[in-house]
Each structure stands twice: as structure tokens, then as C-alpha cells.
Amino acid sequence: MCPMPVPPRRANPWKAEMALPETPSLRLDGKRAVITGAGRGIGKAMATALAAAGAAVTLIARTEAEIAALDSELKGAGYLADHAVLDVTNMSGVSAFFDECDAFHILVNNAGTNRPKPMQDVSEEDYDAVLDLNVKSAFFVAQACVKKMLEQQQNGSLIHIGSQMGHVGGPNRSLYCASKWALEGMNKAFALDLAKHGIRSNTIAPTFIETELTRPFFEDEAFMASVLEKIKLGRIGKPEDLMGAVLFLASDASAMMTGSSMVIDGGWTAE
Numbered sequence: 535m536c537p538m539p540v541p542p543r544r545a546n547p548w549k550a551e552m553a554l555p556e557t558p559s560l561r562l563d564g565k566r567a568v569i570t571g572a573g574r575g576i577g578k579a580m581a582t583a584l585a586a587a588g589a590a591v592t593l594i595a596r597t598e599a600e601i602a603a604l605d606s607e608l609k610g611a612g613y614l615a616d617h618a619v620l621d622v623t624n625m626s627g628v629s630a631f632f633d634e635c636d637a638f639h640i641l642v643n644n645a646g647t648n649r650p651k652p653m654q655d656v657s658e659e660d661y662d663a664v665l666d667l668n669v670k671s672a673f674f675v676a677q678a679c680v681k682k683m684l685e686q687q688q689n690g691s692l693i694h695i696g697s698q699m700g701h702v703g704g705p706n707r708s709l710y711c712a713s714k715w716a717l718e719g720m721n722k723a724f725a726l727d728l729a730k731h732g733i734r735s736n737t738i739a740p741t742f743i744e745t746e747l748t749r750p751f752f753e754d755e756a757f758m759a760s761v762l763e764k765i766k767l768g769r770i771g772k773p774e775d776l777m778g779a780v781l782f783l784a785s786d787a788s789a790m791m792t793g794s795s796m797v798i799d800g801g802w803t804a805e
Contacts, residue, residue, distance in 0.1 A: 558786040563588035565690075567784065568638045570622050570675060571645035573600030575745030576695060579773035580642050580780040581615075582608065587781055589640065590614035594631075596621045622671040632678035637688035640784045641679045643672045644695045646713075653708040661709060668713035673720060680724075680733060689732030693783045694721055696737040698799040714739075718795060725793030734792035738779050741799035743771040766801025 567584045571577040572593035578600075585591045585608050593601040593615065601617040608615035620631050622645050646668045649660045676692055683690055699707055700714030717737060724735035742761050744752065752758045752770060762768060779796050782788050797803055 558789060560781055560785045560787050561588050562640070562781075562784060565589045565639040565784070566592070566636070567640035567642065568592040568594060568635075568679065569642040569644055570594045570620075572617075572642075573597070573604060575747060576740075576743060576773050576776060577642070577644045578604055579777050580644065583777035583781045584640065584642075584784055585611075585613035585615055587785070588614075589784070590616075592635075592638070593617040594620045594622070595645075622675050623666055625674055628671075628675055628678050632682050635682065637682045637686040637690075638679055639688065639690040641676060641690075641692045642695070642780060642784075643675055643693065645671060645675075646695065648707075648710045650706040650710065652706055656709055664709040664713055665716075668710075669716045669720070672717060676720075676724065676735075680728065683733060684731060690734070691784050691788070692721075692724060692728075692733065692735040693780060694735070694737045696721075696739040696795060698739050698741050698797060698802050700737070700739055701795070701797060701803050721795070722793045729792060734783075734788070736783050736788070736791060736793070737795040738776060738783070739795050739797045739799065740776055741765055741771050741802050743773060743776070745773060764802045765799070766804065769800070771798070771800065 562584060565588070567589040569577055569581045569584070569591060572581045573595040581591050581593055581604065591608065591614065593604055594617070595601045596619065598619045605615045605617040618631060620627055622628055647664055649664055651660070672694060679692070694717055696717045697710065697714040699711045700718045703711055721735050721737045728735060742748065761770065776798060779798055783791070783796065
């Protein structure tokens, strides 16, 4: 036998009806985003996430072939995209690029590199290659982007791609750890400098992500086993694992978040 229907709830005459809270939108319509290192891997995934949410994305890389191909793919899917060839280690080129553009609402500071080796084997050339791209270029790309935002009184979101190695140490990772810990510190200071201007700054700190560049490392069974031992969810990350994070940080859904790091590491840093 069916239970008796629940009678309709009567309005409480002593309490005014309250509107339900509205979830902040993850849409980015009308926003302009620039992504460095956008041609493949993490950069390609993040550019796609922002474009799919309605942003007009500008793809940046040193070589044109990959960003031109992605530009074409995004446009073919009905998204807004363009691209520019730019070496972000060229400070005058970086300054000129942002001077010529209208202010962006979103920066994804993604370009980076690594030279894994024991600290005793690191050369000065290794040091300069990693720190110049991962720290110096990230700093001055952000600075150039922010200067135009301030000039045009544009608020927005800076998103820097860090690493779990900006929160812990790792063997053969002295240069990479140095650069990513520096990025975390820079990010917090950026947030303090820029909050009064309505510009937020946060990092995304992923674990090992399988891309065209990292895939050969995982062919080493011993290395793969050591990585999977640390990643408690039991698998290597994929670029798609970061797409939700970049969309969150770019959108109004994270409007009260600045100076923080989203650690997406499968549990690596939990112990």
C-alpha cells in the first residue's frame, strides 16, 4: 500500500521567504585570456577549458606550428582564439606584446622547463635555463600583463602553473624545486600587491602529468614505480585533470581566493 502523500508545506506567516543563494558562474563570456606555453600538454588543455567556457584565448609559444594548429582546432569547434609567437625569456618582446594588446582578464603563466639531475651535477647553464624560464620569465610576464590591466583599470585573475615540488622536495629536483618554491612565494606577494586593484593571483600545483614531453620518463619502470608509490590515487595525472582547476580560478567561482595554491597531486603531499 502506498503511503499517504505528504501534505504541502504551508508558508510560515512569521518568516519572509528567502531567495536561494546563486552559484557563481563558471562561464567566461566576454573575458580575454592569454596562455603561455599553450601549444601542447597542460597549456593546450587549459586553453581549451577557457575557450569552451566562452573566453577569447590568445595562445603563446616560441614556435608557431603547434599554437597555429590549436588555434585552428579551437576555431573549428566554434570557440574564440588567436595566437602569437613569443619567446617569454625575451623581456623586450614580452613588454612589446602586452603593450600592443588590450588588457587581458586572465593570465595563465604556464611556460616552464626542468633539468632533472643530482644537485652536485647541476651546471651554471642548467641553473640559468631553469630559473630564467620558471621564475624570471614568469615574473616579468605577470608584470607586463598587470601593467596593462592597471592602465586600463581592468580586474582579473593571474594563474601560475607551479608544482607539487613547490611544496615538497624530491631527488634530482633541486633546480625545479627551487623554481617552483620561488613561484609560490612570488604568487603570495603578487596577491598582496594587487588585491586592492581587484586582481587575484593563485597557483595550480600538479603532480606528474603525462604529456608528450614527460611520457619518455615513465618508460623507466623503476621511476614509474617510485612515482606511483607517492601518488595515493594510483595513477599518473592527465592534462584533463587540471582543466577544472584553471576554469575555477579564472572564473567568479573563486572570487574570494587569492594568494593560494590548488595542489592537484593525487595525495602526494598528504603524508
